[in-house]
Amino acid sequence: MDILEFGRGILQKQPFSVLLGAELEKFEQGFAELHLPVRDELKQQHGFVHGGAVSYLADNALTYAGASVLGQVLTLEMKINYSRPAIGERLIARAEVESHGKRQAVCSCKVYALKDGEEKLCAIAQGTVLVTG
Template structure:
């Protein structure tokens, strides 16, 4: 399992955009992935909550890590996101899991939470996507 986690960390570190945002891979195991990032002012929109693109990035990457954990090297083929409430807090966490995987693709779901200073999580978006083997 440590080798799998180290491999996933290498992939995240090789993504310049993920590094720019400060994303962290906090969980990676077969069929599951969890990404997080600190919600800084530079990642917010004019109303003070997380920009939709930041929430969408977390969903996309978490979905792909979850699918990739069962497929190997993989990319997102498509995904859909529903924003449920403004992402207001100190941190965002995306938890994704593979719902079904075949030889070439996996269908995954993701829940994105905003976490406040006291550690209280509020669901702010959900996503589902198709991840394909490269």
């Protein structure tokens, strides 16, 4: 089994990720890309994707990126900056490992909203993930 299929299996064991409809599109050493199809249940009153859904996607992408170099991890901390409302058909989170040791990794993530074939940056996150085992 390759790392992408392994990662997709892990995602399917996360009830919250399944509820939201998250999809793991890329997973390789030091990098992860998750997608979230946008539907009305994920939007707030102005029609934008709720910040909690954007934050979830960034958090999970950061964790996947860190896990690719460390194994089983949990998020220790995360900071997110929202740069524009998330409007579109799909959110795309691309996370990469910036630095890591044996027990933790610092990762960054950019979240894009895909609308009519164009990606627009809507959030930037940074987090630290910690080995759990």
